[in-house]
Amino acid sequence: MSVLSPSPPAVGTLAARFREVRAQTERLCEPLATEDYVVQAMTDVSPTKWHLAHTTWFWETFVLSEYAPGYTLHDERYPFLFNSYYVQAGERHCRAQRGYLSRPTVEQVYAYREAVDRAMEAFLDALDEAEHPAIADVIEVGLHHEQQHQELMVTDIKYVFSVNPLRPAYRERLRQPAADPGPLRWIDGPSGVQTVGFAPDGNATSRERFHFDNEGPQHRVYLEPYALADRLVTVGEMMRFVEDGGYERPELWLSEGWATVQEEGWTCPFYWEPPGVNSDRWEHFTLAGMRDLDPHEPVTHVSFYEADAFARWAHHSGLAPGARLPTEAEWEAAARTVWSGTTADGTAPGSFVDAGRLHPAPAAPPAGGDGAPAPPSLRQMYGEAWQWTASAYRPYPGYHAAPGALGEYNGKFMINQMVLRGGSVATPKSHIRPSYRNFFHPPATWQFTGIRLAVSI
Amino acid sequence: MSVLSPSPPAVGTLAARFREVRAQTERLCEPLATEDYVVQAMTDVSPTKWHLAHTTWFWETFVLSEYAPGYTLHDERYPFLFNSYYVQAGERHCRAQRGYLSRPTVEQVYAYREAVDRAMEAFLDALDEAEHPAIADVIEVGLHHEQQHQELMVTDIKYVFSVNPLRPAYRERLRQPAADPGPLRWIDGPSGVQTVGFAPDGNATSRERFHFDNEGPQHRVYLEPYALADRLVTVGEMMRFVEDGGYERPELWLSEGWATVQEEGWTCPFYWEPPGVNSDRWEHFTLAGMRDLDPHEPVTHVSFYEADAFARWAHHSGLAPGARLPTEAEWEAAARTVWSGTTADGTAPGSFVDAGRLHPAPAAPPAGGDGAPAPPSLRQMYGEAWQWTASAYRPYPGYHAAPGALGEYNGKFMINQMVLRGGSVATPKSHIRPSYRNFFHPPATWQFTGIRLAVSI
Amino acid sequence: MSVLSPSPPAVGTLAARFREVRAQTERLCEPLATEDYVVQAMTDVSPTKWHLAHTTWFWETFVLSEYAPGYTLHDERYPFLFNSYYVQAGERHCRAQRGYLSRPTVEQVYAYREAVDRAMEAFLDALDEAEHPAIADVIEVGLHHEQQHQELMVTDIKYVFSVNPLRPAYRERLRQPAADPGPLRWIDGPSGVQTVGFAPDGNATSRERFHFDNEGPQHRVYLEPYALADRLVTVGEMMRFVEDGGYERPELWLSEGWATVQEEGWTCPFYWEPPGVNSDRWEHFTLAGMRDLDPHEPVTHVSFYEADAFARWAHHSGLAPGARLPTEAEWEAAARTVWSGTTADGTAPGSFVDAGRLHPAPAAPPAGGDGAPAPPSLRQMYGEAWQWTASAYRPYPGYHAAPGALGEYNGKFMINQMVLRGGSVATPKSHIRPSYRNFFHPPATWQFTGIRLAVSI
């Protein structure tokens, strides 16, 4: 659920963005074979077909059925199949069995999309701009919702391909920068009494107009002095952790993290493959298939447990004395300093899904004029890889979920998960803002998740 | 593994049967959408795509790679994917994850079939008839192997469709006979010292020429006097069991059967749906979708536990005092009496997959001339529904599995399973003979499995 | 691990407290039969015998083996058996199998205690007061550690007795007050910039001299305005939740909380038994056996999930609009206002294990002179029942666990657990202070855990 600022976008703008977001969802499917749409290779992963239909169900349920006079369901059996977790929206199919459904076929799902798109466009055409800010709000939620599923479509198909011994590629890899990002340096963040959470007016750019309900209420926090690392942790740094026995030393891990290491047999980050399996070098699985590890790239697909253990190791090993993960308030206060005015369109600086690389790239070396070394600055705060924070995903002071099914969007998941910030190469660029809170369970690795270190001063 | 009689069929005959069996496999797929080929809805069930490829792998592995000079694998990664359980044929993909593979695509799998078919035909063309009885033997195994998978394709797709809330139909139902098969009557079977197991010569028809290794060695048994029911147990009789609290009375069940009833929440046979769910009548899921129960049809999709409990109930309730399941030796001795000469082509009498009904039909009323009641006779001994026997699946005296991967075909499964006899509406007609031993675990229900009662005299 | 203030207690004081704490542990066992010491009825619960031996191992490992010259282990096989989770202290027995050990016998465990007590007393006698503040620190940890196990001994034996159909009593119940504590009222807490965490000097009473490492570093937080309920939630209020369908309405629960409700079949708080099972009234299991529910008592043995759902229900039902759980910082800031000077000995006001009631009692009605209603004040902030907070158990800013095995004491558990504050009827009175952080997983119910509500203003 979300709250919009008092001045919602014009209907025409919404309609244009609706078309754009819906089309982007389908563009992401272009490399897929029909069979690829069907598979669910673990419970957290959904079939592409399901994502296509679920996002469509969202529009049908929360806009058309609610507001479009005389709308009749495309297929009355679909709400049961494509409701994800909204208990107040009715009974639903078991999540773990989404891969058991061969029907509706891919073609039927595209027909479902097309029918709902037509109904939505007709609905938006007929919408009286003056009277419907509430509808505009739901439409914004729907757009951001579909963008979240765009990211999941990318990470889910990556997972599905990875468990296939044929190791298919989603598409060929775009050329990545290969520069050495230089050693870790520390950038002081704003401390003392700070304000966090979505700012409905004043400090927000136009893109920050929308936010999910979990980004508010805006409130004050007190931050003791701290600094953030100027870039993400690299593959090369993670390799030092691996080589220093990081996955064999329980004293570096949270107790439940260590239990996970042992139960899952982890010996390196997810998607990494040691020399001797299929190659004589370290490789990792990417959306372009198996590739050599590049030490300059940010490490990604690490769990919170690994991020936390890496920080502890960085502290003890001398790589970064005092290192820990930043809290989400520290992250946000610092991230706001590199947001305003850095992009012409008011969106986040950094590499997102729009750039098409689909894999995090090394941080650009700090630019200095005249060959002189540039002063360090915060790099990679947005895009590339989600940054695990030290903060558990809990409600902000004064938060209460809205009543009704859309109130289930965020609030009911505020337990046992950790907050991530900043977006990734699978996130749509227009989806991110400084107050954006993503969240996953501590062992999760199938998202593009990375590490930024912090220290107390 | 199998043993052929000394005179193997001519090469030309084998080639013709190869074409026929391979084509029949693909004919069974005609009603399917691409997506239907991909799904594995429980571990026992394999995707159709996998069946198509695994049977192809079988020819490639045990014939072409072994005997065809210079044969190279169609794709060297396929043996890992499509070896089922032959540990001596190399490493293999995890059975429970067959549904995680979107690739190779259905089209690629058909290309695999076509390539292997061409290689097989070339191989058979070049085969010198005089010198290759051993090869003929392996080819017979391959044909019967593919027939077994034809049956599994039918039962597996039925299962896949059944768990889909849309309840798709494989195809429309053919008209079934609707006659009342009359009350249970008892037919004495041959007793005393009897010979069971495949007879390599003498009493065999031409179709009995082949057998799997688990059907031998032929040996003698002593049968105390007994009689078999003249037909399968009907849906109507099973309904009496249900209505008499059969699924709520632990004293009717084996202890592990009762545990299964409770863990699985069984209240009626698999695929049955009580009134009040989607209809006001008892229905069941069939390959033609949901249909009303017909009391005259044989009950099917019952587990051994249910067959055993039904027999105990039949004994106690007075329906059939003394009732129990027949041993496999009793069944075979009796079944031989209705085999010889009953069909022109030497195959089993009864309804098999060839008849296209895909659901067991009521027993034809005993035919009597001039309106006089006919003497009772054994009906439905072959086809319709596999008949659970009272016998555990164990080796016959003197049985030793052959060395090598094909020796794993049957022998290593001879524990914790029960023998079934007679074939079903999903079995190819030419696949069955009196000595044929099928076997499943006691809780299995997704095959067309039914009940024939017996009594000791 | 802990940090003491610069002036550790005199050796003689430590020795006296050592004797007192060790004796208290054994006094708690007086009602037990030999068999009661052996049982582990779920993984979280340990046998009494194990608690007796583990606390003894703690002294042997961290004091005697470390500091006592020439000390030899009482039994060299015991460290394997009685190390709980200190991986840096060596291999250890599987936690889930503590109930599989009939040996050492109870008598042998008491002999172990006696031997270690003698060695500790000799060690303390010989200790030179001037030079050993570090040892005093470890001894304080050992004393507080043993007190923690005293609490677990009480809650664990309650659990063991509860699963026994004979429902034995630990001991007869002491008379409890029975007054109606009055309606919920709200007390504003200190807001703005506040200091939380253990205060090594200045504001601490003598008892606050010691703290566990997880209570620091002391740091500032910003608290938006809030108020706390003046007392714990009662059984009567929880009954209204039950009667209002609280356990059947998913919209009141966190998603994982609702999953727990369904998996565990919860319909009311743990240890409650509805009418119709063994009585015609609501009962609950207590350390005095089955007893009628008393609506005035604080509800206890609720999980975080239930506390959270109750707060949401209180908000929606109108019982307490805006209700939520307090954060741990809110709780601590408010709790400090009722700490200083309220008890002559500087310990917490409220009912602890020392009072011997072993079950939470109703809040005393606010005392007013002359029959006039007293102004509301914070009651039951200490003792009675641990109070679930809204805060996840995470490190304070700047926290790093100490190196070595004792560093595992708290830090490695800082994930997936929620903070509780205030102590319970099973906690030793001298064990509690305002900064004390207890922590359990959200579904845990076997501790004396209750609910205090808060609101944002």
Next chain:
Amino acid sequence: MSVLSPSPPAVGTLAARFREVRAQTERLCEPLATEDYVVQAMTDVSPTKWHLAHTTWFWETFVLSEYAPGYTLHDERYPFLFNSYYVQAGERHCRAQRGYLSRPTVEQVYAYREAVDRAMEAFLDALDEAEHPAIADVIEVGLHHEQQHQELMVTDIKYVFSVNPLRPAYRERLRQPAADPGPLRWIDGPSGVQTVGFAPDGNATSRERFHFDNEGPQHRVYLEPYALADRLVTVGEMMRFVEDGGYERPELWLSEGWATVQEEGWTCPFYWEPPGVNSDRWEHFTLAGMRDLDPHEPVTHVSFYEADAFARWAHHSGLAPGARLPTEAEWEAAARTVWSGTTADGTAPGSFVDAGRLHPAPAAPPAGGDGAPAPPSLRQMYGEAWQWTASAYRPYPGYHAAPGALGEYNGKFMINQMVLRGGSVATPKSHIRPSYRNFFHPPATWQFTGIRLAVSI
């Protein structure tokens, strides 16, 4: 359930045997500490305390409550606690949680035994000999039932002690013979039409008067020619299997056996411990604690899967070409040839619990006069170690369980288990007869189970 022959024993004889059997149960507990009675270290294992109470409940339920006028239960809550699996005798406590019960205490359980013993003796004193053959039958069942639990008490306490890292001993080991039993030789068994099952008259000795219902009906079988090994497989022979990679070669195992090997991590027989763990030699856990392996002793504590794999290995390795396990009919036909007249009291020849050795001993070398080699003969057919047969535990032709709770004694377990014959060092000598059928699941190892090979001729 059982059937006695027409002439039941005199009441005085029954009373004497009752006293003797009951006393023997308690004698087996003499080495135990109170704590040892409480522990249940896996579901199959019951606490000693439970065995003592359950056998007492059996007398109370099936004799006193049924036949003793005016009998009142010793404690009306005990039937719930001590009924094992008789659903027709009422609700019962969960088997897996027998170790969660500290109460009733051991002392209370002995008081229960004493009270029931007194009631039984009074009942038997008053019993009119002429009119109560039915009661005599139930009493025989009770005596044999208690003997079965005597065996389980021994094997269960062995298991409990084995999982304790302290490895306590039940008692010191008696001296065992140490002779080399010589190479395997083969003894032809009776073949053709043979009679198996309990013989109610004629060929039975006095001890064979009683039998459990699963030993009948007596019936004919046809046995093709076969021979049995003259002795049990030894530890030395099993060691050859281990050293030949027996636990690493899937082709030697049944498929589910191999899955068990991998899931359980088996590398040698249960209770064996390889060099390098606690000693530099192969050891095994015995009721006298850890001991060196003796190559001449029979191997014991092997599962059916291991027995089956060993036989297959013996066949392929050349140790015993053609080797397999005997069917239970083969075993019984051969065992009858060494039964009649071999012992003065009509009981089985061989070492049972009465001998007090509590571990299988090497076969005595065949005795020959004048130093000449003796002709081979069947040794170790009774006692030492239960012999896994190739036969699944299924009903004999014509078997129907009796109605009522006692009818659950055997019949409902006739699935998924394998038959064992001959008794062990933990079996009471008077409990065994040629027709006796024991049964366990294929992976079970905690009983004294061994291997006898057979060959088809």
